[in-house]
Amino acid sequence: MTAPYDPNDREKVVSKLPAELRKELKVRAAELGKDIQDAVTEGIEAWRKAKGLAVVDTSGGTSFATYLPAGLYGKLKKDCTSRKVSYNQGIAQSIRLWLDSNPSPRPQSPRVTGARRIIFGNQKGGVGKTSVSAGVAQALAESGHRTLLIDFDPQGHLTKQLGYELFDIESASLAKHMLKEAKGDLSELLVPIKGGDFEEHLWLLPACKDAFLLDAKLATTKAVRIKEQALEKALEPLEQDFDFIIVDCPPSLGYTMDTALYYSRTRDGEEDGTSGIVIPVLAEDSSADAYDMLYDQIEDLTEDMEIDIALLGFVVNMYDSRKGYVATSSLDEWNNIGDPPVLAVVPELKDQREAVRVKKPLLVHAPYGDQSDVMRTVARRISA
Template sequence: MTAPYDPSDREKVVAKLPADLRKELKVRAAELGKDIQDAVTEGVDAWQKAVDLVVVDTSGGTSFATYLPAGLYGKLKKECTARKISYNQGIAQSIRLWLDSNPSPRPQPPRVSGARRIVFGNQKGGVGKTSISAGVAQALAETGHRTLLIDFDPQGHLTKQLGYDLFDIESASLAKHMLGEAKGDLSELLVPIKGGDFEEHLWLLPACKDAFLLDAKLATSRSVRIKETALEKALESLEQDFDYIVVDCPPSLGYSMDTALYYCRTRDSEEASTSGIVIPVLAEDSSADAYDMLYDQIQDLIEDMDVDIALLGFVVNMYDSRKGYVATSSLDAWSSIGEPPVLAVVPELKDQREAVRVKKPLLVHAPYGDQAEVMRTVARRISA
């Protein structure tokens, strides 16, 4: 039987939903590995056939947007009129129906080794490591995971883009904790990132102005192995407090990068690909050259330290097919690698640039834009 609408032809719809319902939808969709737009579509399909539905309290609702097939959207509006209910109520009932029909899966066994560790790295600068690591961390936190986002880049772009100040040179910092030069607990340096549906689940460890000295100090350390284990030792005390630790790495192949790669290795108590590295790239040749250098560094560390480091996948950033053959052929080349896979393609849009300009998280500034949806897709795929 032919569907009354084309699922590939979707249009954006906006409704007012209470925060609790909105959050529950995002968490459940993430738990079940389903796109939010597909969950809402299934809910609306079921809602059209359902009767005697309970009214959902939509008071205090705030903006929620998703994409529905064009034909289904028209049917929804027509049915809402027939039932003498508001469009907001129709969407709310549809979501409630889907949630009730798709219960949360049973909890996973408790983690043995603490937080899952995801680092975002590439030797090339300007590929979007900062924006993607921040967006994915927000998406993980949005689904209820306690997430720590670490600015491990001496340039401190992540810290500044989120509206925070870098630590002064005299202050305690992650770098000083790594080198054994700081007093107190590292947890004292964490700051909550507020706003959106991730509030109370996302924290930032800001960068420090002296972080550029880290590579040199690691290089001159008397300990043979400190440059690989320093980050892990510094963060060890935080791991049981978080579900995910996300690290925005510097664009370099130095000792700092070695510590980040070692930190995301597969530990003895972990399943494969529980932790690992995500590699942001552009659809152009210089990103491929940079990846080759990063790959060699990873392989050298694997051999030298006898460890496994999972390459979780590429995220192709700032993609615009209108750039022609260079962009499209480069995307094909990334996809053809196969392993690691292309996790997602981030379209070239203004949302992220605007978020940086106003110093707000992407999922606060443009929570229902295409770029935000891609961040949720990456989060879902690395957490599966």
């Protein structure tokens, strides 16, 4: 059905909503594969025609921002005035109406046994694997999925950016569990990531400095019979506790990356595209060269191990059309590949850099920014 408005002609609207209503909206929109701004728009359009709606408790409301078609908010305010309700109440009733009219499909959906495994990888550093994997994990958790985010890069940028410390080299770690050198359960190393609407749904497995040695140790250890299975064997005990396991991979073509690729393979009985790899890239030639090397590695591994690895798509990061022909023509080339598709284009904005600076998750620091919305789009596409 064609929308009765130009989706590009929108105005930002800020109101206050109770946290539970805001969370319910984000979860439902994600379940139905709908942008939040479109859900709110549909709710307001329906609210304007409805009568006798119950009052929504908006006490304790916090800031909520979205974008409405130009002019719609003005109409909403006039309707609120005539109905003698506040603007916040009008938007709350609209959202409640949309939620009641669009029930969750989850009870009818077949449940995936165990976690879906999504790795974010590219041989080239500096393309935004860390920022994109973290943002998508936050968006998945925000939409109600129990999500584990793993810092699998020995540089530990993900761990540091979220305000956590790397494990000491003498401590238990994921690397030590992979090499069967650790005691205790891997679950003991998980830390909850707090803040935003993803709280209580998102955990981090921090990096450890000993991960620099993982490639060399995997090459020589006899503790792991099939080295490519080392990551999977370590993470198996955690899988039933999560809906998604997101892995921020190192910029490497070594054994460590092989273990991550193997972990993301399509398992027996698993629907194609349930798990796989997302490839963050930049709109420039060096990313294309790096992708060629990664693709060759994937091809070699799939042939040697007789497995399938789903290429879920590219995320073109830090895109700025003002950089001219190099950027625009490169983006065209990524789009022209077709399979895998471009899942989303992340604009070059200050939000992510500021979030790193203040050591906060992006969806906490700038929850209504364009970059956060793109992360939600990627999450929606890979979880569909």
